[in-house]
Amino acid sequence: MPELRKxxxxxxxxxxxxERGKRPxxxxxxxxxxxxxxxxxxxxxxxxxxxxxLAYRKEGTRPDTPEWRIRxxxxxxxxxxxxGDLGKVGEGVYDKMNGIGAHExxxxxxxxxxxxxxxxxxxxxxxxxxxxxxxxxxxxxxxxRYILIFKNHGExxxxxxxxxxxxxxxxPIVPKxxxxxxxxxxxxxxxxxxxxxxxxIRQELMQGIRVVAENQDFLALTPYAPxxxxxxxxxxxxxxxxxxxxxxxxxxxxxxxxxxxxxRLDRVLNKPPYNFILHTAPVRNGETLPHYHWHFEIMPKxxxxxxxxxxxxxxxxxxxxxxxxxYLRGASxxxxx
Amino acid sequence: MPELRKxxxxxxxxxxxxERGKRPxxxxxxxxxxxxxxxxxxxxxxxxxxxxxLAYRKEGTRPDTPEWRIRxxxxxxxxxxxxGDLGKVGEGVYDKMNGIGAHExxxxxxxxxxxxxxxxxxxxxxxxxxxxxxxxxxxxxxxxRYILIFKNHGExxxxxxxxxxxxxxxxPIVPKxxxxxxxxxxxxxxxxxxxxxxxxIRQELMQGIRVVAENQDFLALTPYAPxxxxxxxxxxxxxxxxxxxxxxxxxxxxxxxxxxxxxRLDRVLNKPPYNFILHTAPVRNGETLPHYHWHFEIMPKxxxxxxxxxxxxxxxxxxxxxxxxxYLRGASxxxxx
Numbered sequence: 001m002p003e004l005r006k007x008x009x010x011x012x013x014x015x016x017x018x019e020r021g022k023r024p025x026x027x028x029x030x031x032x033x034x035x036x037x038x039x040x041x042x043x044x045x046x047x048x049x050x051x052x053x054l055a056y057r058k059e060g061t062r063p064d065t066p067e068w069r070i071r072x073x074x075x076x077x078x079x080x081x082x083x084g085d086l087g088k089v090g091e092g093v094y095d096k097m098n099g100i101g102a103h104e105x106x107x108x109x110x111x112x113x114x115x116x117x118x119x120x121x122x123x124x125x126x127x128x129x130x131x132x133x134x135x136x137x138x139x140x141x142x143x144x145r146y147i148l149i150f151k152n153h154g155e156x157x158x159x160x161x162x163x164x165x166x167x168x169x170x171x172p173i174v175p176k177x178x179x180x181x182x183x184x185x186x187x188x189x190x191x192x193x194x195x196x197x198x199x200x201i202r203q204e205l206m207q208g209i210r211v212v213a214e215n216q217d218f219l220a221l222t223p224y225a226p227x228x229x230x231x232x233x234x235x236x237x238x239x240x241x242x243x244x245x246x247x248x249x250x251x252x253x254x255x256x257x258x259x260x261x262x263x264r265l266d267r268v269l270n271k272p273p274y275n276f277i278l279h280t281a282p283v284r285n286g287e288t289l290p291h292y293h294w295h296f297e298i299m300p301k302x303x304x305x306x307x308x309x310x311x312x313x314x315x316x317x318x319x320x321x322x323x324x325x326x327y328l329r330g331a332s333x334x335x336x337x
Numbered sequence: 338m339p340e341l342r343k344x345x346x347x348x349x350x351x352x353x354x355x356e357r358g359k360r361p362x363x364x365x366x367x368x369x370x371x372x373x374x375x376x377x378x379x380x381x382x383x384x385x386x387x388x389x390x391l392a393y394r395k396e397g398t399r400p401d402t403p404e405w406r407i408r409x410x411x412x413x414x415x416x417x418x419x420x421g422d423l424g425k426v427g428e429g430v431y432d433k434m435n436g437i438g439a440h441e442x443x444x445x446x447x448x449x450x451x452x453x454x455x456x457x458x459x460x461x462x463x464x465x466x467x468x469x470x471x472x473x474x475x476x477x478x479x480x481x482r483y484i485l486i487f488k489n490h491g492e493x494x495x496x497x498x499x500x501x502x503x504x505x506x507x508x509p510i511v512p513k514x515x516x517x518x519x520x521x522x523x524x525x526x527x528x529x530x531x532x533x534x535x536x537x538i539r540q541e542l543m544q545g546i547r548v549v550a551e552n553q554d555f556l557a558l559t560p561y562a563p564x565x566x567x568x569x570x571x572x573x574x575x576x577x578x579x580x581x582x583x584x585x586x587x588x589x590x591x592x593x594x595x596x597x598x599x600x601r602l603d604r605v606l607n608k609p610p611y612n613f614i615l616h617t618a619p620v621r622n623g624e625t626l627p628h629y630h631w632h633f634e635i636m637p638k639x640x641x642x643x644x645x646x647x648x649x650x651x652x653x654x655x656x657x658x659x660x661x662x663x664y665l666r667g668a669s670x671x672x673x674x
Contacts, residue, residue, distance in 0.1 A: 009517075009534075010517040014653075016654050022655040024567075093540055094561045151645075158645070179650075184346045185346055188345075299648055308487035308488075308612050311614045311634055312487065315351045316352045316416045317353050
């Protein structure tokens with residue numbers, strides 16, 4: 001059973017995957033299978049993954065057979081286990097609990113060649129629906145506090161398989177960074193009785209200099225104090241704390257803007273590796289929180305390492321967000337394909 | 338002038354180096370000069386760096402000439418500038434100030450081939466003295482709040498020059514991670530009237546399972562909830578919040594243990610790239626704080642990327658610290674050379 005352990009000084013939880021237990025000689029990155037290799041995410045290879053949890057597939061086809069559009073499966077090497085109780089215990093100054101949770105893979109397209117910037121916006125919309133459906137389902141498990149959805153695109157960004165996919169990790173704790181956002185935005189709300197994200201959106205639309213793209217419901221911008229060059233946030237223009245509470249039309253418009261932004265990134269930075277993370281309220285808060293505002297954070301992996309920044313929480317960013325936004329605004333996504 | 342900007346939600350400050358202003362095409366890592374190339378840190382090339390700030394050199398030799406043992410110079414491409422005032426201003430919901438501060442390089446040995454694991458402990462001790470002397474000097478500047486000392490060793494860990502060196506960044510703000518440690522340890526102190534680090538040391542010495550090495554004054558251990566595999570902390574066994582307040586004998590014993598630990602890392606992980614960071618109290622607090630405890634955190638760069646972990650504050654560590662400590666204890670540093 002993997003363990004969740006808490007740093008006693010700063011309160012950050014860490015998964016220690018005792019079962020994976022990497023020996024020193026194992027810290028060599030396995031090569032990513034290339035096109036033509038036996039890919040466990042390609043249609044026809046459904047038996048190479050654990051049985052599917054969810055799939056959007058052609059009517060009448062059976063689970064774990066081809067003819068799906070989106071397929072969600074458990075991670076074959078999960079960082080967490082769904083069975084068991086939390087078993088919270090102390091050990092002197094330390095705290096730990098069992099590594100209870102879920103670790104799933106969302107396969108975003110049947111085509112091995114596709115990426116999120118090449119699939120249709122209709123297909124992109126289905127990826128977002130799959131995120132939502134999994135959140136709705138996992139919320140029922142009262143042991144879970146947070147559902148972390150993220151994507152590692154490209155080997156330098158941590159992807160271990162080439163076939164386009166996102167990941168979902170359901171946790172019995174709230175990740176530190178999200179907790180900080182919740183605390184910070186609550187403090188602002190208590191003082192001003194306004195959502196800080198809504199205030200940011202208002203100011204950004206007025207100033208215009210950090211806006212990358214927008215549509216009726218969503219805004220893509222480079223944040224004022226980005227920790228990485230060309231970092232982009234995609235935010236709903238309406239107030240909502242929980243991703244899963246959005247309206248049907250919203251997923252449609254989000255897919256359109258998200259696809260647009262990734263195409264711009266591809267064009268300006270020559271198909272960079274990137275990570276993105278969905279920041280949404282903890283699952284226990286079913287109703288909309290007045291102070292929090294869900295959004296996606298996209299970070300192209302351009303600099304070699306986080307280095308000292310990773311350990312100090314202090315970042316040096318060589319590209320002002322106003323310049324990054326200007327490059328991205330100037331890159332019409334249509335010309336990129 | 339570079340800018341310091343504050344994230345309005347979580348309160349993290351970021352340096353935006355407007356003058357460096359990297360364009361999209363510039364995100365290609367320059368190759369590290371190899372042996373024999375023209376290295377600005379090698380003796381004889383002193384004119385390739387800005388004039389030295391501090392050097393431990395042969396008596397009677399002039400500044401910026403050879404025959405030094407340790408040399409401290411300003412970074413040629415500084416992230417911060419020492420001239421000017423803080424110029425704190427708000428801009429709607431945002432806060433910024435001028436990027437005032439210092440950015441220095443500590444050249445750890447005249448020999449291009451040396452690393453911190455191959456230099457003598459006497460030389461290592463002088464590296465630590467240089468850290469101390471620079472802190473003592475920079476503390477006099479009342480605009481500065483924190484002095485961050487760190488090392489990027491090896492290209493995957495962010496080193497851009499091969500010749501062994503550490504860096505110092507003096508800041509008008511306290512880095513987020515250090516601020517969290519100060520807050521967390523103060524909360525513990527207010528409740529228990531004990532230093533949490535002292536309690537950790539007591540428990541670790543009793544349990545023994547995460548101890549890597551120790552001597553009279555210092556302890557090296559793998560922390561209970563490490564965010565990276567083979568992460569190591571080196572802590573004074575006596576209570577002290579400020580690195581620069583230590584006794585002469587302490588630097589001697591720290592050099593011995595630090596050198597021992599880096600040799601063990603080299604042996605177990607085949608000379609890995611790594612980062613280390615000195616965690617010490619902010620400079621404004623001249624006297625010893627009862628709740629904080631200075632230490633070094635060493636992180637070998639073994640996994641490809643921080644990926645989603647970087648953006649979520651949530652870490653998955655594939656190697657339990659007890660196993661890492663066992664490997665490191667078993668690696669006698671003497672056999673490694």
